[in-house]
Amino acid sequence: MPVRILLLEDSAPDAELAQAQLEDHGIAVQIERVDSRDRFLAALDARPPELILADYNVPAFDGMEALLLARELCPELPFIFVTGALGEERAIDLLVQGATDYVLKDRLERLGPSVARALREAKEKAARLESERMLATLMSNMPGMAFRCTPEAPWQFSYASPGARELTGYAPDLLPAWETLVHPDDARRLGPLEPEQQRSERYRIRTRSGEE
Numbered sequence: 564m565p566v567r568i569l570l571l572e573d574s575a576p577d578a579e580l581a582q583a584q585l586e587d588h589g590i591a592v593q594i595e596r597v598d599s600r601d602r603f604l605a606a607l608d609a610r611p612p613e614l615i616l617a618d619y620n621v622p623a624f625d626g627m628e629a630l631l632l633a634r635e636l637c638p639e640l641p642f643i644f645v646t647g648a649l650g651e652e653r654a655i656d657l658l659v660q661g662a663t664d665y666v667l668k669d670r671l672e673r674l675g676p677s678v679a680r681a682l683r684e685a686k687e688k689a690a691r692l693e694s695e696r697m698l699a700t701l702m703s704n705m706p707g708m709a710f711r712c713t714p715e716a717p718w719q720f721s722y723a724s725p726g727a728r729e730l731t732g733y734a735p736d737l738l739p740a741w742e743t744l745v746h747p748d749d750a751r752r753l754g755p756l757e758p759e760q761q762r763s764e765r766y767r768i769r770t771r772s773g774e775e
Contacts, residue, residue, distance in 0.1 A: 565591040566682065569606050571617035571629050572645070573598040581616065581645055581674060588675025600624040604632065611637050614681060619646035619657075627660070634661045639689070641681035645674060702726075710741075715755035717742040732771030744768045746775060 568585075572578045578596045585592050595612070597603045598621060606612070615633055619626035626644055633642050644657060644665035654665055663684075664677045702709050702724035708731070710723040718741030727735045731744060742750055749766035756762065767775050 565593040566614060566678075567610070567612040568592050568594045569603070569612040569615045570594050570596045571598070571603055571615070571621055571624070571626065572596055573618065573621050577618070577645075577668065580668075580671060584671050584674045585678060588679065590675060590678060598622075598624075600628070600632075603629055604636075607633070607636055612640065613685075614678060615640055615642045616645050616678075617642065619644055619649060627657070630657065630660055630662055639685065641678075641685050643674075643677055643681060645671075710738075712741050714757075716753075718753070730770075731768065 570578055570581065572581070575596070578594065582592060582594055595606055597606055600623070603624065615629075617626045617629050621629075626646065630642055630644075633640060638661075641663040642661065643663050645668060646665065647668050649657075649665060649667065657665060663681045666673045666677055705724060705726060708724055708726040708729075710720055710727065712718045712720045720738045720741065723735040723738050725735060727733060727738055731738065733739070738744070742753075745753065746767035746769060752766065753764065769775055
């Protein structure tokens with residue numbers, strides 16, 4: 564299936580060159596070219612693309628505004644500038660504002676690799692988010708509490724399932740360090756874990772209300 568690309572570009576010849584570069588790199592594309600703010604927004608609303616390419620200088624609608632709109636409306640989409648001369652300070656500012664990359668029109672051979680990398684990273688990110696969503700759903704249905712923490716004292720939490728509230732009295736995002744929850748007499752037995760080490764422990768905890 565061709566990659567759906569929204570291209571903000573007022574020059575038809577430049578748009579054709581960009582498409583040719585992508586196809587030469589082995590990327591089949593379906594490009595919708597727009598040259599105004601209204602058409603840009605309409606295209607995003609009608610059918611969000613898989614990637615956005617944008618010239619920085621388009622009459623009455625500059626690339627920075629397009630970038631900010633895209634970040635607001637579809638923050639997951641890769642956004643690559645394909646533009647003329649661009650100072651280093653301006654280029655850094657675009658990346659800070661959320662641009663994925665930028666390619667100068669006199670270095671258009673970089674476009675194919677840049678687009679391929681952006682699409683690959685977007686796919687990997689989507690897969691990671693879906694995996695995290697499925698894990699969160701699984702954890703929310705588990706009895707008790709599943710958690711992830713540092714492998715040594717003070718055993719600071721980086722994740723805890725919703726069951727933390729029922730077990731400890733603390734909301735998952737408000738849990739103190741595990742060392743604080745474990746009864747002091749039992750905490751002395753908890754040593755650092757080595758990578759891939761599995762261990763079974765039994766210990767008492769103290770809940771938010773002070774119960775054991």
